[in-house]
Amino acid sequence: MSQSQMQTQVPDAPRVFADSETPMIELRQVSRRFSKKLDIAAKLARRLGASVKEEIVHAVDHVDLRVRKGEVVGLVGESGCGKSTLGRIVAGILPQSEGEVFWNGQNVAAMQGEAAKIGKLRRQMIFQDPYASLNPRMRVADIVGEAPLVHGLATRANFDAYVDEQMRRAGLDPAFKRRYPHQFSGGQRQRIGIARALAVAPEFIVCDEAVAALDVSIQAQILNLFMQLRKDLDLTYLFISHDLGVVEHLSDRVVIMYLGRVVEEAPTERVFAAANHPYTQSLLASVPRIGNRKRAFATVKGEIPSPLNPPPGCHFHPRCPHAFDRCRVEVPKLREIAPGQRSACHLNDAA
Amino acid sequence: MADTTNTSAPTLVAAQAAAPTLEVRNLQTHFFTRAGVVKAVNDVSFTIGRGKVLGLVGESGSGKTVTGFSIMKLIDPPGRIVGGSILFQGRDLATLSEEEMRTLRGNRIAMIFQDPMMTLNPVLRIDTQMIETVQAHEKVSDADARARARDALGMVGIPSPDERLKSYPHQFSGGMRQRVAIAIALLHRPDLIVADEPTTALDVTIQGQILAEVQKLCATTGTAMLWITHDLSVVAGLADDIAVMYAGRVVEYGDVGEVLDAPLHPYTHGLIGSVPSRNKRGVPLRQIPGMTPSLLNLPEGCSFRARCPRAAEDCIVMPTLHPWLPNRLARCHHPHLEEVESA
Ligand SMILES: Nc1ncnc2c1ncn2[C@@H]1O[C@H](COP(=O)(O)OP(=O)(O)OP(=O)(O)O)[C@@H](O)[C@H]1O
Ligand SMILES: Nc1ncnc2c1ncn2[C@@H]1O[C@H](COP(=O)(O)OP(=O)(O)OP(=O)(O)O)[C@@H](O)[C@H]1O
Ligand code: SF4
Ligand code: SF4
Ligand SMILES: [Mg+2]
Ligand SMILES: [Mg+2]
Numbered sequence: 001m002s003q004s005q006m007q008t009q010v011p012d013a014p015r016v017f018a019d020s021e022t023p024m025i026e027l028r029q030v031s032r033r034f035s036k037k038l039d040i041a042a043k044l045a046r047r048l049g050a051s052v053k054e055e056i057v058h059a060v061d062h063v064d065l066r067v068r069k070g071e072v073v074g075l076v077g078e079s080g081c082g083k084s085t086l087g088r089i090v091a092g093i094l095p096q097s098e099g100e101v102f103w104n105g106q107n108v109a110a111m112q113g114e115a116a117k118i119g120k121l122r123r124q125m126i127f128q129d130p131y132a133s134l135n136p137r138m139r140v141a142d143i144v145g146e147a148p149l150v151h152g153l154a155t156r157a158n159f160d161a162y163v164d165e166q167m168r169r170a171g172l173d174p175a176f177k178r179r180y181p182h183q184f185s186g187g188q189r190q191r192i193g194i195a196r197a198l199a200v201a202p203e204f205i206v207c208d209e210a211v212a213a214l215d216v217s218i219q220a221q222i223l224n225l226f227m228q229l230r231k232d233l234d235l236t237y238l239f240i241s242h243d244l245g246v247v248e249h250l251s252d253r254v255v256i257m258y259l260g261r262v263v264e265e266a267p268t269e270r271v272f273a274a275a276n277h278p279y280t281q282s283l284l285a286s287v288p289r290i291g292n293r294k295r296a297f298a299t300v301k302g303e304i305p306s307p308l309n310p311p312p313g314c315h316f317h318p319r320c321p322h323a324f325d326r327c328r329v330e331v332p333k334l335r336e337i338a339p340g341q342r343s344a345c346h347l348n349d350a351a
Numbered sequence: 352m353a354d355t356t357n358t359s360a361p362t363l364v365a366a367q368a369a370a371p372t373l374e375v376r377n378l379q380t381h382f383f384t385r386a387g388v389v390k391a392v393n394d395v396s397f398t399i400g401r402g403k404v405l406g407l408v409g410e411s412g413s414g415k416t417v418t419g420f421s422i423m424k425l426i427d428p429p430g431r432i433v434g435g436s437i438l439f440q441g442r443d444l445a446t447l448s449e450e451e452m453r454t455l456r457g458n459r460i461a462m463i464f465q466d467p468m469m470t471l472n473p474v475l476r477i478d479t480q481m482i483e484t485v486q487a488h489e490k491v492s493d494a495d496a497r498a499r500a501r502d503a504l505g506m507v508g509i510p511s512p513d514e515r516l517k518s519y520p521h522q523f524s525g526g527m528r529q530r531v532a533i534a535i536a537l538l539h540r541p542d543l544i545v546a547d548e549p550t551t552a553l554d555v556t557i558q559g560q561i562l563a564e565v566q567k568l569c570a571t572t573g574t575a576m577l578w579i580t581h582d583l584s585v586v587a588g589l590a591d592d593i594a595v596m597y598a599g600r601v602v603e604y605g606d607v608g609e610v611l612d613a614p615l616h617p618y619t620h621g622l623i624g625s626v627p628s629r630n631k632r633g634v635p636l637r638q639i640p641g642m643t644p645s646l647l648n649l650p651e652g653c654s655f656r657a658r659c660p661r662a663a664e665d666c667i668v669m670p671t672l673h674p675w676l677p678n679r680l681a682r683c684h685h686p687h688l689e690e691v692e693s694a
Contacts, residue, residue: 076554215413291587292587
């Protein structure tokens with residue numbers, strides 16, 4: 001990765017996006033459920049007449065999401081709240097159980113043949129887990145170069161040059177291309193995932209904790225690289241991260257999820273200056289700061305609810321300091337409370 | 352090896368009060384690959400006292416995980432510990448048999464891996480794995496072992512632990528799997544925990560809860576902790592001391608507050624400058640110029656030389672980890688001493 005390329009100024013965030021624009025990706029009321037299969041004992045018990053039900057996890061629960069071309073949307077939320085599941089649906093590698101996904105205004109379910117294939121190729125995902133997402137028996141050169149070869153972006157003749165270029169762009173030494181994934185450190189493996197995703201010339205990238213495994217100076221290189229590519233290739237990102245510092249730095253807009261649902265959505269400065277939802281507020285309050293010294297870490301109040309058995313009404317009510325009767329029975333709707341800011345909390349109705 | 356002449360591990364005053372739980376002296380772990388010898392860990396020394404937390408940070412690929420694995424004696428061929436010593440409560444781990452080491456591991460010393468699937472068996476239910484772990488080192492009834500497992504899951508914030516015990520690892524999210532792995536490490540209240548980026552995948556509210564549990568464990572049971580991470584804000588809040596690695600060596604070592612406020616080594620300096628919250632939104636983050644040197648072929652002299660804004664002619668000689676100030680060591684000929692004075 002050349003230094004001059006890395007140091008170039010990127011356009012000042014935030015960019016303004018018109019609401020009338022057709023989103024590059026749009027989800028309408030998308031849900032994803034996972035069922036926990038019954039084991040033999042449970043099946044037997046059921047056959048004998050016991051009332052044993054299959055347990056259902058509502059990983060993603062009626063989510064609306066729009067990402068416009070050139071936009072960077074940060075997706076944050078508690079571990080297990082469904083971020084990766086939502087990211088995989090957006091990237092087209094996991095089918096939704098309900099709802100519709102649109103790619104450049106076209107319903108993905110209705111796309112066929114070549115169009116469907118290309119639509120899928122244009123959406124790439126960089127995975128959270130650099131261990132599980134790389135085939136341990138493939139050499140780096142093949143991990144990075146296989147898909148471009150299959151899809152005609154690289155040829156047998158220029159394969160090596162193509163792979164070298166992709167590796168260099170992600171900050172990897174091409175001299176290591178004959179190595180296997182286990183011979184790399186965690187951060188280096190993450191770069192392999194980045195090189196693989198970029199190698200098929202995508203337009204939309206879902207980054208699932210893509211820099212979580214990197215040290216902050218390499219993280220800075222990769223984030224600068226993402227921003228540079230956004231400018232050069234007009235890339236669009238859904239950026240999943242629990243690192244609010246990273247999300248604040250590079251997102252135009254932030255979407256906050258809690259237990260499968262979107263609870264707040266707003267332009268980045270708005271979220272950090274005037275978060276509306278009580279969960280967003282508690283999230284911001286827990287951010288560790290480098291200026292803190294040997295402090296007692298705060299423990300979250302209240303039982304963290306189970307996605308197997310989410311509380312009725314507002315999912316956040318068992319932990320919410322402002323919860324009142326209505327919160328325990330009625331699901332709050334996500335609605336606009338300020339220009340571009342939407343929040344799902346009953347407190348907004350009282351005003 | 353010119354730079355490994357120290358005979359004992361550097362000890363910071365803060366750590367001297369109690370007998371150290373862990374002392375690593377001039378550790379060297381190399382990988383003998385077909386392409387050459389990868390000097391993953393080339394000179395690493397530090398000391399952790401009872402109940403103390405050492406934050407180990409540094410460049411991706413600088414040897415933090417290999418250091419952790421070396422302490423656990425989990426280095427597989429073509430890797431080998433080729434130099435130095437590791438003392439656990441004064442005992443040299445090199446002298447222990449594999450059998451004795453196995454008894455220590457998972458009982459007195461526990462490791463939380465970067466990848467939770469290193470701890471979890473994908474084909475076994477969580478309860479089976481946790482009960483087995485409890486019973487491997489203690490005579491405990493099934494019911495008691497299950498209760499301990501349930502409590503440990505509750506401690507790391509897993510909701511409905513009774514139901515969740517019956518799940519398989521693939522049914523958990525990445526962060527939840529890591530919390531289960533942490534719960535397993537806590538089962539025996541070990542004397543030493545080596546934690547490799549354990550909260551990287553977790554959101555800040557859960558991370559806060561786990562860090563609070565970990566702090567409580569260190570304070571009440573005297574567990575010593577090696578906490579490997581790249582999250583400087585976590586180190587700031589959790590650790591007593593910090594060691595910074597670059598290209599297989601500790602380049603800075605000292606009191607966590609002092610190092611973060613006024614780093615001595617130019618690499619530490621650059622690292623702290625890259626933290627997003629220290630940068631303006633919308634402009635590129637400050638980054639350290641250049642790329643990590645290949646561990647197969649390290650440059651002569653200081654490994655940071657090619658990227659260092661303070662490099663001078665004498666940097667062609669490898670610096671030692673020198674005590675420039677009380678409680679402050681740095682492997683550099685031209686440390687940022689002026690900033691310590693102004694801080
Ligand atoms: N089995 C192996 N064979 C060859 N080289 C290896 C092997 N395991 C690790 N290495 C090399 O050793 C070096 C140190 O790796 P290590 O995993 O300790 O880095 P790290 O500091 O933990 O990095 P990260 O922050 O990215 O996890 C890396 O350059 C890596 O490529
Ligand atoms: N294949 C699966 N089978 C059953 N349940 C699943 C499966 N994949 C995910 N889940 C469940 O769906 C929920 C959401 O998981 P997901 O991985 O999307 O969370 P996440 O927000 O990405 O969490 P993290 O921050 O920990 O990565 C979790 O409760 C998880 O246990
Ligand atoms: S709806 Fe009620 S419980 Fe939910 S966040 Fe708002 S006040 Fe809290
Ligand atoms: S020894 Fe020289 S090159 Fe190395 S960090 Fe110090 S000033 Fe820079
Ligand atoms: Mg995830
Ligand atoms: Mg590591």
